[in-house]
Amino acid sequence: MKELLQHLKSTVAISDQHLEVVSAKFTEQHFSKKEHLLYFDHYAKRLYFTAKGCLRTYAIDFNGVEHNVSFAVENWWSGDLKSFLNKESAICNIQALEDSLVFSINRENWDCLVREIPAFVSYTRILFRNKLFAQQDRIIQNLSFTAKERYHHFLQEYPNLSQRIPQKYIASYLGITPEFLSMLRSRMKK
Amino acid sequence: MKELLQHLKSTVAISDQHLEVVSAKFTEQHFSKKEHLLYFDHYAKRLYFTAKGCLRTYAIDFNGVEHNVSFAVENWWSGDLKSFLNKESAICNIQALEDSLVFSINRENWDCLVREIPAFVSYTRILFRNKLFAQQDRIIQNLSFTAKERYHHFLQEYPNLSQRIPQKYIASYLGITPEFLSMLRSRMKK
DNA sequence: GTGATTTCTTAAACTACCTTAAGTATTTTC
């Protein structure tokens, strides 16, 4: 569990005792490549912290087309927050893109930490805020930029991700077809 | 200030004494149509609660094109959160689309309420969370839907907004040109 | 209330991106 505790410590001030309490509330889970952690329309019973590996979160539209919403490599969180916090059915699916080690927490334990560990509340507030800011940026970028510009921006912002993730998922994240991304890339080389 | 206090009361449980404390920290401001509340690149010194009127929040891209990020009518908040909370320079502009009455708060008073009024913290947490959920939905919609579908969804979700806001701003919010929105509308009638 | 400004509409030419399809490269499976 050291990756998660390390991430907590690097984000907020927290005592070793409290770290132990946190640690006890999480479950270590292994997922094989292509395995699903969450299915659309089910309840999101857990949130996931990726210690090793890579996850993708995606939605499926009315035509059955998948749209990648986000990726999570080491030290990133995944989960359908709205489903988890409001106990609604999920709009997203989560799938492992590599064999992955994650630490997950259920709602009961989450509420317990929120009640008992002020530093955990601070931690989640920072996480949620950063997510809010990142989403705001992404909305503005989607309105402002062409596909080519969005791809360049993605490469700059997540240089390591583009090595690990199949191109077709990156295309989906950018809102374009894999064929068009492939063409953009071949045009970039010239 | 009754609109703001009413909104607080309808969102969280809060005592009348605490409501008075909150009330004292906000400033009533009037803005004329077309007046700016915040300019890009300045610090967002205040957040704004719209009591009467309508505001738009927009970003300007490298080509000088404006992109509407959000609208705020009665009982909605506006502000560049990242700039306000992190004391960075703003990436958004905010402008009144009608003569508007807003209640605004600066960072100092905000911090004071966060320190002293637990119900205010709950209130802001709910606001931020709802914003997070709404942004997530919007990102998925932008990936999944065509312009026509996004327009229909906008009409359904904000039926009153479409009456008040010039079409060109709605087009910008949807990520299309006003000319194309006009064409979509004329095709819809047939 | 009239002129000036802004917003909306229409339409033709254009471009970014999609669809389909077929071929190649890569990875997975046993």
Next chain:
DNA sequence: GAAAATACTTAAGGTAGTTTAAGAAATCAC
């Protein structure tokens, strides 16, 4: 290590949405 499945590329034809431009309608300013 060969067969099968998956991922990537290329290219032709198609469509959604843009650009430009001009006119009509609505709103603003005095």
